[in-house]
Each structure stands twice: as structure tokens, then as C-alpha cells.
Amino acid sequence: MNALASLRTALRALTKNKLRSMLAMLGIVIAVSAVVATVAIGQGAQAKVAQQMESLGSNLLMVLPGSMANHGVATIGQSVSEAYDRLYYVERVAQVPLSVVCFRYKGSDDENRAIMEKVNASGRVFIASTVLNGKLTLRLAIGNLETTWKDVQEAWDLLQQAAKSI
Numbered sequence: 001m002n003a004l005a006s007l008r009t010a011l012r013a014l015t016k017n018k019l020r021s022m023l024a025m026l027g028i029v030i031a032v033s034a035v036v037a038t039v040a041i042g043q044g045a046q047a048k049v050a051q052q053m054e055s056l057g058s059n060l061l062m063v064l065p066g067s068m069a070n071h072g073v074a075t076i077g078q079s080v081s082e083a084y085d086r087l088y089y090v091e092r093v094a095q096v097p098l099s100v101v102c103f104r105y106k107g108s109d110d111e112n113r114a115i116m117e118k119v120n121a122s123g124r125v126f127i128a129s130t131v132l133n134g135k136l137t138l139r140l141a142i143g144n145l146e147t148t149w150k151d152v153q154e155a156w157d158l159l160q161q162a163a164k165s166i
Contacts, residue, residue: 101140102132109136111166118162125155 014021105112116127116138128139140155 101142102130102137103140104135104137105163105166107166112136112138114166115159115162118165119155119158122158125158127159 105115113129113136116129119125119127125140128141130137130139140159142152
């Protein structure tokens with residue numbers, strides 16, 4: 001059977017079974033559209049995350065939890081949290097299961113915002129904020145493998161200086 005005969009047989013089958021042919025084409029169109037939409041959504045989400053990461057800048061201080069025996073990573077998140085607990089003018093707002101310390105100056109939201117802006121203006125440490133229990137809360141993310149105790153002490157000093165200037 002040559003190619004021309006095969007083509008004639010295929011066309012005859014398509015014209016004889018029009019509903020089946022239309023449903024098959026519809027299925028193919030829907031499947032291709034779904035794949036294109038999924039890829040587009042994935043690329044859009046990836047671009048959005050990349051844009052948000054770039055907006056953080058290069059002055060983000062992060063320290064990962066762990067121990068010095070675990071490839072040089074320190075348990076700094078819990079240590080910072082415990083140090084904040086000892087200050088009468090700071091309250092820890094959430095537990096520290098990993099490496100993000102959520103705390104706030106025992107004052108107004110405006111005072112906490114001023115502390116965050118002052119620390120961030122230094123260009124040495126980046127403090128983010130969120131709202132927990134209806135109050136503005138400051139967030140120190142500790143997660144960079146290159147972070148040393150000196151870096152953490154600098155963040156600590158900047159936060160204390162900003163809080164005392166309020």
C-alpha cells in the first residue's frame with residue numbers, strides 16, 4: 001500500500017466518522033492549550049519570584065539555624081531570640097522554629113516602623129515587617145551561610161541603637 005492509498009483511506013475514515021474526528025481534534029486542541037497555559041503560568045510565577053528577590057537588594061542579613069558541627073552553620077536564630085527576650089523594651093511575637101525572628105518594640109506601630117526604617121537606612125541590615133495579632137511586627141531573617149557572629153552583633157547593635165533613639 002503506497003502513501004497515496006493510505007491518505008485516501010484516512011480521509012475516507014475522517015469523512016465517514018465526522019463526530020469522532022471532531023472530538024479527537026477538540027481533545028488535541030484542549031491538551032495543547034492546557035500545556036501552553038501551564039508553561040505560561042509557571043514562567044510568570046518564576047518571573048514574579050525573581051523580581052521580588054531582586055527587590056530585597058544585596059544588604060539582606062540571613063543566618064541559617066544549626067550548629068557549628070553541621071558544616072559551620074550556627075544556631076543564631078534561637079540565640080538572637082533569647083537575647084531579645086532579655087530586653088524589657090522588646091517582645092518576641094512568635095516562636096523561632098527555624099531562622100526568622102519576629103519581634104516588636106513595646107510601643108506603637110509607628111515606633112516599630114521608625115526602628116525598621118532607621119536600621120534599613122544603614123544599608124548594613126535589612127529588617128522586614130509583617131502584621132501579627134493586629135500589630136506591626138519586625139522580622140529578622142537569619143539564613144546566610146557566610147554570616148558570622150560579628151554580623152549578628154552588628155544587626156543587634158543597630159536594632160538597639162534605633163530602639164533607644166525612639
